[in-house]
Amino acid sequence: MTFAALAFANLLRTPGRTIVRVVVLAAAVALVGAMILFIGHSLRTMTSSSVRSVPLDWQAPVASRPAAERAALAVSKQHGVLDALPVATAPFAGAIHVKPGTGIFRSASGSILAVPETYTQNIHTIRFLRGSLRPGQVVLDQQLAATLQAQPGDLVSFTAKAGRRPVRLRVSGISVVSAGDILFQPLNPLLGPAPAQPPVETAVMTVGTFAQKLAPQLPTIASSSGLPGIPGSVPGTQWQVQAQVDPAQLTGGPAQALRQATGLRNRIQSSLPGQVNFVDNLSESLNTATGDALYAETLYIMLALPGALIALGLAYLAALGTVERDRRELSLLRARGASRRGLVALAGIESLFVGIVAGILGSGIALLALRLVHVGRGPLTLWRVVATVGGCVVLAVLGAAAARLGAGAAALRGEVAEGRRPQRPRRPLWQKLYLDVAALAVSGLVYWLTARTGFSAVVNPDSNPTLSLSIYMFLAPALLWLGAALLLVRLRGALLETVARRVTGGRARTLSGLLLASAGRRSAAINRGLLLVGLLLAFGVNLGVFASTYDQQARVDAQLTLGADIVASAPAEALKAHALEQKIAHVQGVAGTTALDHSYAYVGPDLQDTFGVNASTVTSGTTLRDSYFIGGTANHLLAELRAHRDGILVSKETVTDYSLNIGDLLKLRVLDHATGRLRVTPFHVVGIVQEFPSAPRDSFMVTNLDYLLSVTHDPGPNVVFAKTHGDAAAVAKRVGAVARPAGASVKDITTQTAQTVSSITTVDMSGIAKIEEAFVVILAAAAMALFVVLGLAERKHEFATMASIGSSVREISAFLWSEVAIVLAGGLALAALLGWLLAEMLVAMLQHVFDPPPDHLAAPWLFLVGLAVAAVLGALLTTVAAGLRLRRLPLGEILREQ
Amino acid sequence: MTSVSACRELVVEYGHGDGRVRALDHVSLDVAPGERLALRGRSGSGKTTLLHALGGLVEPTGGEVELEGRPLATLDEEARRRMRATRIAYVFQGANLLPTFTGFENVAFAIRAAASPDAPTDPLMLLGLVGLAGKAEHLPGEMSGGERQRVALARALGQHPGLLLCDEPTGQLDSDTGARILDLIDALQREFGFALVTATHDEDVAARHDRVVELEEGRVVRESA
Structure with a gap:
């Protein structure tokens, strides 16, 4: 009989044990496989989201229209470029609309965007609300249209420069220019992107119309670099080439996509020397996404790896279930002349069979799991499937071999007689060195050290993200896992043993006494079960609490990013003219509203977002947390604003940079819409704000709405925040019906939360969390079942002896389920303690990722209860099955074995 | 007089298909109360199988086994359990002590399982009978082979x-220890009056019994008093 046939026969001889080994190994590799697939998918998603979030990939300043057209044509023919077009930006001094019967409406200075007619096919910086772009005509941005009270079909006169003859153009449409900060930014390829304050008034026309009608009146500037990015500062026409990269060329994770994008840009620039030097908005976004991707990968690994290791531990346990019997068998085989090489070959081939089946099963489970959570809807290529199956099979074979050969190692090394003697346990080296205590101590130390530094992590500024500090940060939970596991191994159930010895004194007589005595002396085996079940449940608790807290913060973050449950944005005139705030307040499902003005102001040379709020009503429309402010609660600082008309809340960085104190005078330059110029305006600092709904991560300011409007001469607020009862998306539809006809855009928090943008806090945890939670629940049931099955297998001879003495099946079963109960109770307690501790540690370590940081952990009670129920059910069902098995034990056959 | 245990045309087979083995081939036997019977034969002769069949540990393939005049096949699970708890006791070759119990607890377990008003109730007394009162709190792993066998005897007595039924009770012991065990069994048998059936390959062990039944290939080939 060949080794292969022998190994196969051996596996078939113990079908139950073989199935258990295969199933547990399959679960372990499925978890790892699912994690790897999910990470790959998430990284690809981050790439595509990052690319989608950039409305305009590349901009290259050129000297003239012919140069722009030549360069655009050349760039558009390059492989990897979706489109490249010649574009111009220029200022205008003013616009006039004479409305018969109504009056004359004038605008302040603004900016012109001249684009080809095919511009919006591939570049989405303009969205037409009405009409379209036509040669010889003009499209007004909605703000300008509101200022001029103009509609499509009206005639509007533009003055390119003061003192020049106005040019009359018919209005062909109304649009929203959504990327004004990028379109009109100063273009300096050396410095890269420098988003500017978008112009208030914008007009869009074809390149031909601009070149014919307005460009002759304006000087052409070679480059706007060096000019401040504020409206009115660019004195002439800036010709440029705008290009979009083909998203299909950017594959893989953000880091890989960044390399591809950078390489493409460099190739194009070097193939067109002197013609184009791009300002790369795309790489800027991908660079940010790369840093986030690194955190995402680390996060996933931290969340999934312990589970996978524990599952592999279960597989190891399944294989080692009858280690003593295996050791005796192998020793007997050696006594009958089998060589060591032959035994190793036999064990290896067995592992190969088990590993192949487990690997195929596990990879199938991983692929199915991803499908079920609607992840990986994109092409699951043949290569990916093959790689997944191959990887899982290799992992499963290695796991099976490690367990099998580990079981036989002692027999293979030692003498035959030694193999047949019961093994006396020897203290391993790590116990002598107290590595478990050391790991726990180092874990605490790393946690304390990283807590002191504020949990910040470093990303190498050379766009080459490294995990230098992040690795140390994650050492704390990793060492906590390791130290806890080793400590449990060291204890070997010493507590139970001590209690049993004290209570029974070696002379138990009652059933409960005998149960306790038996459990005490089997404390090592019980501890083994407790170790795996407890760590597995702890992993589940850690995962569930972290994922739940993460989701909670994602919602908070979405609200902070968006501003409120529902946000309606419109030009100030439109908001006021249509009384939008009042209309929205009366929509069914809206709980409260507040209007605010989002504008900009200069603090020294720094342009900062400025929010004018009604301090009395702001909390009606949005939630303000105390953690958003420093030095006072939200209520206190709002009261300060109410008490000081010119009061302003500034960021901590502004306080530090300008050495400000509370009460200090702060002079800001704000844009006066009446004149179109900046004017110096006094404010007084009343507090420090670090977060505010819809505010950017950079420094920003919050002041009183009425004071801000009085100095900017803005007609009114341009944003409405609304709180909702129930489903925000449904309410947003109703708000949209009211607000959109007025030209407002409406967003809701449900849609915002669901969007995956290039930020770790909106990386979709729900997919991987669902997969892992499902695995943990199944593994929890399997772990308890495995413990029962192993207990029955290990004590079969003992139970047969009990039966031969006349003990009832009920009493014999009690020796099984009492241990199960101890493992379950201990496991649940360990899970609660260790799992919660790990979740606290992980959440604390990712404080800088959560924006804002969580006030408290969120407990997913449904999942936690489900996890406990799964473990209990797994134990219960298997114990009942074991009881039935006990009834049918072949006593004679078992008792013949010595 | 009703036999303590008896079998009629007993057939016991193991395995399946080509691997099927007939361990006992139409064996008939009676064990009288208080009788000392030895089942002698080489390894594989069927003596252990016959021992287990008489004790109800093995299901016959054919024929019948009776315990105190009652066919085993007519007894339900609880009745069989009661039989094993109170009427039949075993001493196995390797003692088969419960490894997680001390000597005291092994005996106490059997007393508890028997729960008979006639049975002894004090494990220490029984351990004293076998000379092991001082090892009451020792685990089987802390005892010698002979001591384990003596605890097994005390446990058996706990069932009254x-x-x-003794299966090669001295098989794993040296000759001196084995002789002492046999002397102890003899003394206890005289004291308590139970019937004794011993499976052994040893002629000298067999000679200590009132009757010897020799087995070969599952058949009774000779009986001698």
Whole structure:
């Protein structure tokens, strides 16, 4: 009989044990496989989201229209470029609309965007609300249209420069220019992107119309670099080439996509020397996404790896279930002349069979799991499937071999007689060195050290993200896992043993006494079960609490990013003219509203977002947390604003940079819409704000709405925040019906939360969390079942002896389920303690990722209860099955074995 | 007089298909109360199988086994359990002590399982009978082979059996220890009056019994008093 046939026969001889080994190994590799697939998918998603979030990939300043057209044509023919077009930006001094019967409406200075007619096919910086772009005509941005009270079909006169003859153009449409900060930014390829304050008034026309009608009146500037990015500062026409990269060329994770994008840009620039030097908005976004991707990968690994290791531990346990019997068998085989090489070959081939089946099963489970959570809807290529199956099979074979050969190692090394003697346990080296205590101590130390530094992590500024500090940060939970596991191994159930010895004194007589005595002396085996079940449940608790807290913060973050449950944005005139705030307040499902003005102001040379709020009503429309402010609660600082008309809340960085104190005078330059110029305006600092709904991560300011409007001469607020009862998306539809006809855009928090943008806090945890939670629940049931099955297998001879003495099946079963109960109770307690501790540690370590940081952990009670129920059910069902098995034990056959 | 245990045309087979083995081939036997019977034969002769069949540990393939005049096949699970708890006790070759119990607890377990008003109730007394009162709190792993066998005897006595079945009780012991064990069994048998059936390959061990039944290839080939 060949080794292969022998190994196969051996596996078939113990079908139950073989199935258990295969199933547990399959679960372990499925978890790892699912994690790897999910990470790959998430990284690809981050790439595509990052690319989608950039409305305009590349901009290259050129000297003239012919140069722009030549360069655009050349760039558009390059492989990897979706489109490249010649574009111009220029200022205008003013616009006039004479409305018969109504009056004359004038605008302040603004900016012109001249684009080809095919511009919006591939570049989405303009969205037409009405009409379209036509040669010889003009499209007004909605703000300008509101200022001029103009509609499509009206005639509007533009003055390119003061003192020049106005040019009359018919209005062909109304649009929203959504990327004004990028379109009109100063273009300096050396410095890269420098988003500017978008112009208030914008007009869009074809390149031909601009070149014919307005460009002759304006000087052409070679480059706007060096000019401040504020409206009115660019004195002439800036010709440029705008290009979009083909998203299909950017594959893989953000880091890989960044390399591809950078390489493409460099190739194009070097193939067109002197013609184009791009300002790369795309790489800027991908660079940010790369840093986030690194955190995402680390996060996933931290969340999934312990589970996978524990599952592999279960597989190891399944294989080692009858280690003593295996050791005796192998020793007997050696006594009958089998060589060591032959035994190793036999064990290896067995592992190969088990590993192949487990690997195929596990990879199938991983692929199915991803499908079920609607992840990986994109092409699951043949290569990916093959790689997944191959990887899982290799992992499963290695796991099976490690367990099998580990079981036989002692027999293979030692003498035959030694193999047949019961093994006396020897203290391993790590116990002598107290590595478990050391790991726990180092874990605490790393946690304390990283807590002191504020949990910040470093990303190498050379766009080459490294995990230098992040690795140390994650050492704390990793060492906590390791130290806890080793400590449990060291204890070997010493507590139970001590209690049993004290209570029974070696002379138990009652059933409960005998149960306790038996459990005490089997404390090592019980501890083994407790170790795996407890760590597995702890992993589940850690995962569930972290994922739940993460989701909670994602919602908070979405609200902070968006501003409120529902946000309606419109030009100030439109908001006021249509009384939008009042209309929205009366929509069914809206709980409260507040209007605010989002504008900009200069603090020294720094342009900062400025929010004018009604301090009395702001909390009606949005939630303000105390953690958003420093030095006072939200209520206190709002009261300060109410008490000081010119009061302003500034960021901590502004306080530090300008050495400000509370009460200090702060002079800001704000844009006066009446004149179109900046004017110096006094404010007084009343507090420090670090977060505010819809505010950017950079420094920003919050002041009183009425004071801000009085100095900017803005007609009114341009944003409405609304709180909702129930489903925000449904309410947003109703708000949209009211607000959109007025030209407002409406967003809701449900849609915002669901969007995956290039930020770790909106990386979709729900997919991987669902997969892992499902695995943990199944593994929890399997772990308890495995413990029962192993207990029955290990004590079969003992139970047969009990039966031969006349003990009832009920009493014999009690020796099984009492241990199960101890493992379950201990496991649940360990899970609660260790799992919660790990979740606290992980959440604390990712404080800088959560924006804002969580006030408290969120407990997913449904999942936690489900996890406990799964473990209990797994134990219960298997114990009942074991009881039935006990009834049918072949006593004679078992008792013949010595 | 009703036999303590008996079998009629007993057939026991193991395995399946080509691997099927007939361990006992139409064996008939009676064990009288208080009788000392030895089952002698080489390894594989069927003596252990016959011992287990008499004790109800093995299901016959054919024929019948009776315990105190009652066919085993007519007894339900609880009745069989009661039989094993109170009427039949075993001493196995390797003692088969419960490894997670001390000597005291092994005996106490059997007393508890028997729960018979006639059975002894004090494990220490029984351990004293076998000379191991001082090892009451020792685990089987902390005892010698002979000591384990003596605890097994004490455990058997805890069931107050009518029939004691011993399977090679001295098989794993040296000759001196084995002789002492046999002397102890003899003394206890005289004291308590149970029937004794011993499976052994040893002629000298067999000679200590009132009757010797020799087995070969599952058949009774000779009986001698």
